[in-house]
Amino acid sequence: MADYKTSTVYQIYPKSFCDSNGDGLGDLRGVIQKLDYIRELGVDYIWLTPFFVSPQNDNGYDVADYRAVDPRYGTMTDVENLIVEAEKRGIGLMFDMVFNHTSTEHEWFQRALRGESKYQDYYIFKEGKPDMPPTNWVSKFGGNAWEYVPHLKKWYLHLFDKTQADLNWENPQVREEMKDIIRFWKQKGVKGFRFDVVNLISKPAVWEDDLDGDGRKFYTDGPHIHEYLKELTADTGIAELITVGEMSSTSLENCIRYSNPAEKELSMTFSFHHLKVDYKNGEKWELQNADFLKLKEILSRWQLEMQAAGGWNAVFWCNHDQPRVVSRFGDDEKYWKQSAKMLATSIHLLRGTPYIYQGEELGMTNAPYTDISQYRDVESLNYYAIMQENGKSASEAMNILHERSRDNSRTPMQWSAAPNAGFSEHTPWIEIPANSSYINVETERREEDSILNYYQKLIALRKQERIISEGSISFSHLDHPDVFAYQRTLDRQSLLVFNNWSANTIVLDPLPSDREKILGNYPDDRQTDGKLTLRPYESIVYRVSAMN
Numbered sequence: 001m002a003d004y005k006t007s008t009v010y011q012i013y014p015k016s017f018c019d020s021n022g023d024g025l026g027d028l029r030g031v032i033q034k035l036d037y038i039r040e041l042g043v044d045y046i047w048l049t050p051f052f053v054s055p056q057n058d059n060g061y062d063v064a065d066y067r068a069v070d071p072r073y074g075t076m077t078d079v080e081n082l083i084v085e086a087e088k089r090g091i092g093l094m095f096d097m098v099f100n101h102t103s104t105e106h107e108w109f110q111r112a113l114r115g116e117s118k119y120q121d122y123y124i125f126k127e128g129k130p131d132m133p134p135t136n137w138v139s140k141f142g143g144n145a146w147e148y149v150p151h152l153k154k155w156y157l158h159l160f161d162k163t164q165a166d167l168n169w170e171n172p173q174v175r176e177e178m179k180d181i182i183r184f185w186k187q188k189g190v191k192g193f194r195f196d197v198v199n200l201i202s203k204p205a206v207w208e209d210d211l212d213g214d215g216r217k218f219y220t221d222g223p224h225i226h227e228y229l230k231e232l233t234a235d236t237g238i239a240e241l242i243t244v245g246e247m248s249s250t251s252l253e254n255c256i257r258y259s260n261p262a263e264k265e266l267s268m269t270f271s272f273h274h275l276k277v278d279y280k281n282g283e284k285w286e287l288q289n290a291d292f293l294k295l296k297e298i299l300s301r302w303q304l305e306m307q308a309a310g311g312w313n314a315v316f317w318c319n320h321d322q323p324r325v326v327s328r329f330g331d332d333e334k335y336w337k338q339s340a341k342m343l344a345t346s347i348h349l350l351r352g353t354p355y356i357y358q359g360e361e362l363g364m365t366n367a368p369y370t371d372i373s374q375y376r377d378v379e380s381l382n383y384y385a386i387m388q389e390n391g392k393s394a395s396e397a398m399n400i401l402h403e404r405s406r407d408n409s410r411t412p413m414q415w416s417a418a419p420n421a422g423f424s425e426h427t428p429w430i431e432i433p434a435n436s437s438y439i440n441v442e443t444e445r446r447e448e449d450s451i452l453n454y455y456q457k458l459i460a461l462r463k464q465e466r467i468i469s470e471g472s473i474s475f476s477h478l479d480h481p482d483v484f485a486y487q488r489t490l491d492r493q494s495l496l497v498f499n500n501w502s503a504n505t506i507v508l509d510p511l512p513s514d515r516e517k518i519l520g521n522y523p524d525d526r527q528t529d530g531k532l533t534l535r536p537y538e539s540i541v542y543r544v545s546a547m548n
Contacts, residue, residue, distance in 0.1 A: 004267050008348075008355075009242075010047070011356065014030070016358070016423075017358055018413060019428070025428075026412070027072070028079060031046075032081060038089075041356075042459040044090070044091065045094050045242060046092070046093055049096045049320055051069055051073040052064070052065060055163065062104075063098050064106045065106065067184055084189070093191055093192070094192035096194045097181065097182070100196065101165055102164070104163045105163070108123075109123060109165050112125070113151075120154075121171050122167060122173070122177075123168055124157040125156050126155050127153060128148075130148050136209045143382075169202060191242065193242075198229070198245040199221050199225055199247045200219055200248055204218045204222060204223065221254045229258065229265040230264060230265055233264055245258055247269050247270060250271055252271075255302075256310070259311040260310045267353075268352065268353055269311075269314060270319075284404055287403055292481065293481070303351055306352075307472060315348070317357075319409065321409070324364055324365050325360065327408070329343060330343050335536055337521075340451045341451055342499050342501070342538065344455060349468055351473045354458075359409075359414060365435060369405075376407055376429070377406045380405040383397075383400075412430070414440040416440050416443075420432060422440070422442070454521060457519060458519070471488040493543065495543055495544075496512075496542045498534060499538075500538045502537070505535055507534075508534065511531070512544045515527075520538070
C-alpha cells in the first residue's frame, strides 16, 4: 500500500453510503458496489466506521461484539469480499476500533451485571449509594457520567451514553482482549485502524469531583496513555499499517508524542481544536460566527510545531460527527461551488494526510430539517431536551441543531437525482436534502468544473508533487481577516497557496514573476498587473522557484 504521507483517506459511514438490498439502510455490499467510484476518485484507503454487532444507540459506536458483523450491514463473507475487492483496486481498508467503551449489551458487561468479578473488573465499577455518584463528571452526551446498578449497589462509568460502559484499561486482561481483536482483523487483510477517542482510555488513579469543569481534565491524555499505545502497537505489529487516533480535547504536546515515529505509537492523530472556533465560550451547543483568525492561528501552530518535532497531522474538515463544512465555513448558496473547492484546497495542501468524508467531495450540505422528529442522533435528541430545560425555546434549540447536529453529516450519500438520491429503493432511515437533485455523483461526473472533479485533481496532485507530502510549510498573511495563505517548499521549489475565505474581492502584494499556476477553483487566471487579485472564495496554487 501507499505511504500514508502521500495517501488520501476516504471515510465511509456504511449506514448512509449505499443500500444494496432495499431496506433503507446502507450496507457492506453497497460499499462493494461503489468501489470503482472510490478508485476513480483516486484515494488510497477507506476508513469504514463500525459495522459490528451493536444495538445502534450511538450508530455503531456502541459495540456488542468486535468480531461479528451486524446483520443489518451484511455478513462476515461480505467483509472479506470487501477487503479483497478493495485490494484489487489498490485500496486498503481501515477499520474503526471503539476501545474506550463497549455497549452494555456486550457479553462482558452482561456477565459483569450477573456478578462475575472477572468481568466487573473489565469495566469501572464503584460502590456507592444510589443518590451519590462517585464524581460529578458530565457525560459527553449530557447528564452524569455514572449510572447506578441497584442489584449490584454499584455505579459504572460511561463517558458517553449510559449504554456505553467505559473499559478498565488498567486491567491487563482488557488490554490483551483489545490486542486479540486487532490481530483478528489484521489477519483478514485490514491495512489500517482508526482508534475512537483513544486518548480517554487511561483513567486517573484517584477519583474526585471536578470543581471547575466536566471532569475531562482527569481522564484526557491520561497517566498511562502513551504506555498503552506503545504496548498495543508493539504486541500487534500494527506499526507497519496506517493508524490514526481520534484525540478528544487533547494537547499539541501529546499529539506530537502520539504521532512521532520515534515513539512507535500511531501514524497520525485527529485533533479538533480548529473545529471549535464557532463554539461560543467553548460550548458546542452555543452558536457564534467562526473566528477565522483563531482558526488560522490554531492550524498554523499545529502545523509548525508538528513539523518542528516530527509529528504528523490527519488534516480534515468533516466526519460523521461534524457538520458539513461548506455549510459551516463556506457559502452553501450563492458561492456553493467556489467555497467548497476553496475549503478543499485549504486543507489538502497542508502538511499531513487528508481525510475526505463521504459526500464532502460533492459539496453536500447540512440537512435542512425543521422538526425534531426528523433527527435520529442520540446526542442531538438529548441536547434538544437539555437546551430547553436550560431556558432556550424550541425554535432556538432547532436552530442550534441545524448548525451542530451530527445528523448533518449522516444523511445518505447523494448518488443521482433519482428518488432517494439513488441511495436506496426504499425510504431511507433518515431524510435526504432536496438539493440532491443537483448535488450528486451522476451530475458532477458530467460537469468539468464540478466539485467532484476538483477533488480528483487535488488527490492526484498529492501523488504527483513530492512537495505536498514531504515539503516544509510556512504561513503568510496570518493577520489578514479573509485570506488563508501558506507556502510548501522542497528542493528549491515552492508552492504558494492562497485561499479567499470571503465573498469580497481582495488584492494582495505583488506575485513572483516566474510563477506557474497549477491549480485554481476559477477557470481563468486574471493576474495581469503583478498583484494577486482573489475573487470571492477563490483558491490559487502557484509553483515558483524557492527563495534563498
